[in-house]
Amino acid sequence: MWVEEVMEKFMRIYKYQAHGYAFSGVEELLYSLGESTFVNMTQHSVAESLLQVGVTQRFIDDVVSAVLRASYGQSAAMPAFAGAMSLAGAQGSLWSVEGGNKLVCSGLLKLTKANVIHATVTSVTLHSTEGKALYQVAYENEVGNSSDFYDIVVIATPLHLDNSSSNLTFAGFHPPIDDVQGSFQPTVVSLVHGYLNSSYFGFPDPKLFPFANILTTDFPSFFCTLDNICPVNISASFRRKQPQEAAVWRVQSPKPLFRTQLKTLFRSYYSVQTAEWQAHPLYGSRPTLPRFALHDQLFYLNALEWAASSVEVMAVAAKNVALLAYNRWYQDLDKIDQKDLMHKVKTEL
Secondary structure, eight states: OHHHHHHHHHTHHHHHHHTTOBOSBHHHHHHHHHHHHHHHHTTSBHHHHHHHTTOOHHHIIIIIHHHHHHHTSOOTTSBHHHHHHHHHTTSSOOOOOTTOTHHHHHHHHHHHTOOOOOSEEEEEEEEEETTEEEEEEEEEOSSOEEEEEESOEEEOSOOOTTSGGGGOEEESOSSOOOOOOOOEEEEEEEEEEEEEOGGGGTOSSGGGOOOSEEEOSSSSTTOSEEEEOOOSSOOTTOOOOOTTSOEEEEEEESSOOOHHHHHHHEEEEEEEEEEEEEEEEOTTSOSSOOBSEEETTEEEGGGGGGTOOSHHHHHHHHHHHHHHHHHHHTTOGGGBSOSOHHHHHHHHO
């Protein structure tokens, strides 16, 4: 029930956004949804919060920890709000996009008919004209260095200590913008085509191995999850590979797997494809929640992932930044950082 209660309150954001309301900071957004309870959930651990509502330590150790390692690669010591979002994702009714969820972004970008400049942004410099902020965005690509001026700038990349985006500099701002704080959790996904070593999991006869997914709590530490993957769209004739047959397995781990570790998990394998990236914030590495508004018309979309990180959360953040930019541009300040929105929305209806 704890997760359901959190999600029920979180769903209020869609009604608020449908009425055009926006928030200049993550704390303001969370407070509007769950008041001090949601804000406090970013400062207390999942384990602590679940114990307070009567969940046993054994359930936390055996089930909750496994889900958190699978989704965030972190433990039950991570903040409760992010943990609740992770546990919600462990339930049914999830979806995937054939070809990858990245197609959502590319599809939306195509619909906007935006002018895309393929380059790396290096700096944002504040200027002013007729009393209004104007931002010079400098960038570089194969052609060379260039820059353009914009009325509104949205930063849609993490600003953190261990990422190349931290090379993005801000100039001309007083006080200076120093939102580069915290670290990210590295994640490695290895797609292995091979024969699972079922003996390692206690099944000497591979024909008797009954699982398509394996989650871990804290041991072994070299991998977090192991999944027998199949196509997103399954035809009527599709047949999942039997455990004694060669199949494609997805291994999620905190570091690249050594050959000895692969040989531990697989009797033999034909190929391994690996992807490594900074997947989620390392929760607890940042002391405060960031703000969406870094300056008058300079916005930080990724601020919300320091409360929780998922595709849906980032979509909520994007809508919030769009509304915030719109409301600030047209000086509709009654739509920003309003309190008691549940009452206001009911009154508007």
